[in-house]
Amino acid sequence: MKEREIDELVRGRLSERNIRYTAGRKALIKAVQLAGGPQSAAEIHKQVRRSVPISSLYRSLAILEAAGVLSLHQGKVARFELAEWLTGHHHHVLCIECGTVDDIELDEASEELLKRLAAEAGGQAGYEESGHRLEIEGLCRRCR
Amino acid sequence: MKEREIDELVRGRLSERNIRYTAGRKALIKAVQLAGGPQSAAEIHKQVRRSVPISSLYRSLAILEAAGVLSLHQGKVARFELAEWLTGHHHHVLCIECGTVDDIELDEASEELLKRLAAEAGGQAGYEESGHRLEIEGLCRRCR
DNA sequence: TTCCTTGCAAACGATTTGCATTGGA
DNA sequence: TCCAATGCAAATCGTTTGCAAGGAA
Numbered sequence: 402m403k404e405r406e407i408d409e410l411v412r413g414r415l416s417e418r419n420i421r422y423t424a425g426r427k428a429l430i431k432a433v434q435l436a437g438g439p440q441s442a443a444e445i446h447k448q449v450r451r452s453v454p455i456s457s458l459y460r461s462l463a464i465l466e467a468a469g470v471l472s473l474h475q476g477k478v479a480r481f482e483l484a485e486w487l488t489g490h491h492h493h494v495l496c497i498e499c500g501t502v503d504d505i506e507l508d509e510a511s512e513e514l515l516k517r518l519a520a521e522a523g524g525q526a527g528y529e530e531s532g533h534r535l536e537i538e539g540l541c542r543r544c545r
Numbered sequence: 546m547k548e549r550e551i552d553e554l555v556r557g558r559l560s561e562r563n564i565r566y567t568a569g570r571k572a573l574i575k576a577v578q579l580a581g582g583p584q585s586a587a588e589i590h591k592q593v594r595r596s597v598p599i600s601s602l603y604r605s606l607a608i609l610e611a612a613g614v615l616s617l618h619q620g621k622v623a624r625f626e627l628a629e630w631l632t633g634h635h636h637h638v639l640c641i642e643c644g645t646v647d648d649i650e651l652d653e654a655s656e657e658l659l660k661r662l663a664a665e666a667g668g669q670a671g672y673e674e675s676g677h678r679l680e681i682e683g684l685c686r687r688c689r
Numbered sequence: 690t691t692c693c694t695t696g697c698a699a700a701c702g703a704t705t706t707g708c709a710t711t712g713g714a
Numbered sequence: 715t716c717c718a719a720t721g722c723a724a725a726t727c728g729t730t731t732g733c734a735a736g737g738a739a
Contacts, residue, residue: 407631421713421718430627438637438646439624442703454721459704461719462625469628477623477703478728480583481606481615483574487551493582493618494670502582502618505670511662518655519681526638526649528683535679537663539672565693565738586728598696603729605694621728622703 439474498544
């Protein structure tokens with residue numbers, strides 16, 4: 402999708418919600434779009450420092466996320482787990498409501514499938530695959 | 546793997562590196578192990594507040610991670626991307642060397658497979674699956 | 690004795706908030 | 715005009731560090 406289209410879609414979504422699509426926000430969206438992967442506030446700020454002060458940057462990120470224009474690829478608190486040589490290879494399920502993260506193990510066939518799929522897709526992207534992880538999002542039992 | 550075994554493995558790994566396996570660290574490992582999923586420093590601290598002050602907690606987390614006993618499931622800076630209704634559904638490839646993150650799209654068949662696999666596995670874990678993401682790690686072209 | 694680890698307090702960096710001001714619909 | 719957005723500075727939160735004291739090898 403090209404810049405112009407995204408721009409129009411974002412403008413529409415925001416105006417429905419009485420949120421203004423100002424020059425600063427436009428710059429911010431453009432920076433994220435051009436990056437080609439998830440960006441931190443600092444990285445975005447690097448691209449828009451002249452036009453957007455850091456406080457507005459953070460405020461706009463929060464507003465745009467709440468409006469569904471941006472999505473949070475990973476949160477800001479570090480999370481630790483036992484290394485895989487202690488736990489065995491596994492994946493995660495995350496509750497979108499309460500934030501719980503549970504470990505899950507796939508059955509052997511699925512794991513084999515996934516491994517092959519990851520190696521294949523990684524290869525096509527020009528990467529020499531060395532690992533993969535699957536994160537499944539949803540509502541946990543308690544939040545349902 | 547049971548608590549006792551993990552304990553021995555950790556003790557071994559640490560002693561090789563001249564790192565002491567103190568009561569506080571043991572408590573910390575136990576807390577992570579019992580949690581069943583990646584834990585934040587705050588969550589771990591909740592379990593060991595009587596015995597481990599927050600500064601020691603953070604220090605031990607860093608030491609244990611460097612020793613390969615803990616692994617960081619997600620870092621501490623928030624990262625944003627455009628929502629999927631703007632970009633289309635996609636996944637990520639990460640270079641373990643330079644940290645680049647690239648978006649990739651799977652072919653339809655693989656995506657279908659993955660979607661089914663995620664819904665299935667999420668369901669078994671008691672989650673009502675609403676999404677999934679695959680992160681593939683490896684070496685990018687430039688780093689190879 | 691040696692040196693890793695601890696515990697407290699101070700320092701830090703990232704993020705948030707209060708408030709007066711600006712600017713778009 | 716009205717209310718969202720801005721910009722600065724102060725506050726806050728999670729995390730890190732300095733340093734003196736404690737404890738294991």
